[in-house]
Amino acid sequence: MNLLPALRSLLDELTHRFGAQFEDAHAPQPNELYLPVQAELAGALCSTFYKKHQGRLAGVFAEDARGGHQVFFVYHLYALDAIHAFVLVRVPVPAHQAELVSLTDAVPAANWQEREIQDLFGIQLVGHPNPRRCVLHDDWPEVFPLRKDFDLHSVLPPFAGPRHKFREVEGEGVFQVPVGPVHAGIIEPGHFLFSVAGEPVLYLQLRMFYVHKGIEKLFESLPIPHGVRLAESISGDSGFAHATAFCHAIERAAGVAPPPRARALRTLCLELERLANHIADFGAICTDVAFVTAQMHAMRLKERVLRVNEELTGNRLLRGMAGLGGVRFDFDPGQIRLLAELADDLERQCQDLVGLMRSNAGLRDRLETTGVLTPKVARDLGVVGIAGRASGFDHDLRRDFPDDFYDQVQFTVPVFTEGDVYHRVEVRREEIFQSFAILRQVLARLPAGPITAEVGEVPPDRVALGYVEGWRGEIFHWIHTAPGNRLTRCKVKDPSLQNWPALSEAIMGNIIPDFPVVNKSFNLSYAGTDR
């Protein structure tokens, strides 16, 4: 077993501590260790990773293995950022008694993901503090879509049964403001129920999964190459990041390494995606506090990036660019010059935009101390990405788990502890300028050569993790291959799934008129969450 030295010593330590229960451990990649254990050990391992190894639960997901193993498997994905490694603890759940002890009480980060497993697999998470349905709304029939005996194209009977009962907040003068799922702006659907007394928000209940499209089930029905296009459509503003995470996973399973030029072009595209979205968020945040001039500048700059995207890849949102084994389109010298010019010119214009924002005292007044997410709460909820870094969580997959070209470029990761809207803007601001620096470094050292490596039929029964730091935060795709160049499972984890509950915490005590700007400062994906 080829393992990172730090992971090897971790495994030795665990063996020493828990005895010889890890004989089935395997590592398809040096930084990716699988520990098949019995359910009783899951809690103890969780506590060990959290307390001794600065680990965190980055994902919880299940798989229907009743065909081959007569059990469901539940995986706990731990990211050990300090030693740059992932550990996947695999726990069997007997088919005849589909129950597993919930981790949510100890690790609130697992909350929604465990409920999702309940909804989609029918595995009871015993001891979950709020075991109500989430993915499948209350009025769905009793079905478990990710079980193998459920057909993707099942025609379900009309909605029946009780509608969702929202939590009640009681007290003198408390009233409730329901918003959504169809919102006032051009945004995705979700339902927010504010309980307020006077102006301050006492409690915000989120109800999501309105755009659940059965994507994970759909992956199981598609040939792997078509999966790349589906991955592009998981979350529209992160299409390239999701598709690249998917490609990483497939390439690892196939044992194929993309050529250096492909890695460089991927890095360029990921940074372009980050730039377009960060700049757009600048504008959207300004709009929500009525500074529309800055929004207009931001939209103009974002349009520049999208047009360059189109010139480089044929699509404004980089659709169609990702491909197995590399990327689909090469950049010629003219296109590279265009990109270099964009980096220089846009950087100047972004400086102007930042100057404009800083010149507005009202803006700062509205953003500072608004929507505070404390580092403690952020850590408990496992908040990642921009919101995590604004609340003291020093991590970035580009630095801690570098892939593509990221190990060959220099950049810093901005981290703040204030956790307010202002600092979520600050994280974006620093990242925008880091992105320009990354673009320049890649362009200066752009390798020559092919842009794709041949990925033939992927061998069956291989597992692999793909991960990308998208502009919003860390994206994971976990795959398990099946015969015939197909997948038996593809788990998609968008950072939004992890971060939504933090919005409820951040808005508490703020006033409803500030909700749009707090929400926008997180800018979470509904489509990526709901899948």
Added chain:
Amino acid sequence: MFETLRQSLKIGVVTTSYPDTPAEVSRRARGKPEIDWANWRDARPAAAVCPTGAIECRDEAGTLAATRTATLDLGKCIFCGLCADVDPAIRMTPQCELAARSRQGLRHTAQYALNDNGTHQRLLATPPAAASAEALAAAGRELQTRIQSLLGRSLHIREVDAGSCNGCEVEIHGLNSPVYDLERFGIHFVASPRHADMLLVTGPVTRNMELALRKTYAATPDPRLVVAVGACGCSGGIFGVNYATRGAVDAVIPVDVYIPGCPPNPHALLHGILLAIGRLSPYASSPTAAPKSGRALFQNPAPPQD
């Protein structure tokens, strides 16, 4: 304040003059796939790589000879260009103004004589979209007059995301940017369906959003227009119909105009919206075929060009 003014003056006007001038898209942009129908010898490789079934072929034994019906459905196409990679008879063009008043108007079909080895040979028929062109044109003129008299020159749009990946929303947002500036047409996005003349709906319609979409439609006062946006809105796109989605918008509410794309760019969206309210000639293949002044857009359409 001074800084704000200085920057605005420095930048000047950035608004496009589309649709008076052609769409500003890169020549590398992947828009409509052009198929050389007459010389297409085998539709199967393209159909095999198409992730959404936009290219399809159906073989029939027939009484005299076996035939194949090959279809290109722009309502399903996500413009990835994989078909053009494997088939020299297909070429991706930058053409992005593809909106149509009917779902059928997005389908292009051809019939071929089938060879024994599975390739096809002779083009037997291209049931053209122009088959009922005259009837369609008359209906279009009538609709246009009706819409113009009802909505005049102003239009209020309520956008409804009924299940999209948010890609279409990214581009719809672009319409509000100073570059596309939808307001120059007197068109606004409004916060409530009760204020709206048009619903701009992205899809696929999920099971969890179906009721909300129906209620939004019911809340929109008559006369109302519905525009389905993107491959998913037109057909269900890559998601199709499954346990969690109903697919196309028109599976749930009636649709007036379909805008293909994945996602459609702001030009394509503008083209579709203007088509829906009769401010573009629905007969010209492209609104830019015969350049018009902005004012002419508000007058009666030119007679059909072809």
